[in-house]
Amino acid sequence: MKKYILSIAFSLTVCSSVLAQAPVTPAPDQFALLKSSDPREAANKKVVFDFLRVVLDAGHLEDVDKYVGENYVEHNPLIPSGRDAMVKFFKGAPRAEIRPTIKGSVVAITAEGELVTVVFVWSESDPCVPGRTYTATQFDLFRVANGKIVEHWDDTRLGVPLPGGTRTCLTPAAAAGAPRN
Numbered sequence: 001m002k003k004y005i006l007s008i009a010f011s012l013t014v015c016s017s018v019l020a021q022a023p024v025t026p027a028p029d030q031f032a033l034l035k036s037s038d039p040r041e042a043a044n045k046k047v048v049f050d051f052l053r054v055v056l057d058a059g060h061l062e063d064v065d066k067y068v069g070e071n072y073v074e075h076n077p078l079i080p081s082g083r084d085a086m087v088k089f090f091k092g093a094p095r096a097e098i099r100p101t102i103k104g105s106v107v108a109i110t111a112e113g114e115l116v117t118v119v120f121v122w123s124e125s126d127p128c129v130p131g132r133t134y135t136a137t138q139f140d141l142f143r144v145a146n147g148k149i150v151e152h153w154d155d156t157r158l159g160v161p162l163p164g165g166t167r168t169c170l171t172p173a174a175a176a177g178a179p180r181n
Contacts, residue, residue: 021134021135023134023135024107024121024135024136024137025107025121025135026105026106026107026121027106027107027108030049030101030102030106030109031101033045033106033108033109034046034049034109036111038111040113041111041112041113041116042111043147044111044114044116044144045109045111045116047067047116047144047147047148047149048109048116048118048142048144048149049102049109049118050066050067051067051068051142051149052102052118052140053098053099053100053101053102053103054066054067054098055067055068055090056090057096057098057099057102057103057104058095058096058097058098058099059090059093059094059095059096060095060098061087061090061091061093064083064086064087065083067148067149068083068086068148068149068150069083069145069146069148069149069150070082070083070084071083071150072086072149072150072151072152073150073151073152074086074151074152075151075152075153075154076152076153076154076156077156077157077158078156078158102118104120104122105120105121105122106118106119106120106121107119107120107121107137114143114144114145115141115142115143115144116141116142116143116144117139117140117141117142118139118140118142119137119138119139120137120138120139120140121135121136121137121138122135122136122137122138123135123136124136138154138155139154139155140152140153140154141153141154
């Protein structure tokens with residue numbers, strides 16, 4: 001009985017914390033996020049901004065050399081390291097017209113030296129209250145050196161649903177021994 005009461009109390013605590021949340025809202029002007037008093041940090045933000053718009057959002061993989069260093073290091077467990085490996089991974093993604101802004105809802109773009117962080121907001125179904133949604137954040141952290149992205153981190157975890165419910169899992173080939181960082 002005590003375990004039952006504790007599990008209910010835990011569930012109510014978890015569910016009520018979602019209801020108590022202040023919603024995450026995107027920045028009203030992505031271009032304002034590119035500004036910086038440090039010209040190098042502003043340039044690094046622009047490299048990441050353009051990479052996301054041109055290569056990832058619009059699928060223009062032929063432009064990856066403009067933004068990504070050859071020896072690119074990837075820390076996402078689903079994507080191999082190396083610029084060529086990145087292109088191979090995203091090959092077949094749909095091409096689209098290049099938009100002036102990043103497709104996702106961006107909360108912030110910050111820079112500190114070589115590091116640039118982009119924070120996104122997304123909406124997800126509340127597992128505790130059917131029909132209700134909540135907002136959450138996702139981040140990408142890039143290291144930019146000599147005007148090119150040379151390293152990337154994000155919050156991808158295997159088996160954890162992405163926005164929209166897609167689960168992140170390794171392909172059979174990757175699970176069989178593809179190198180991961």
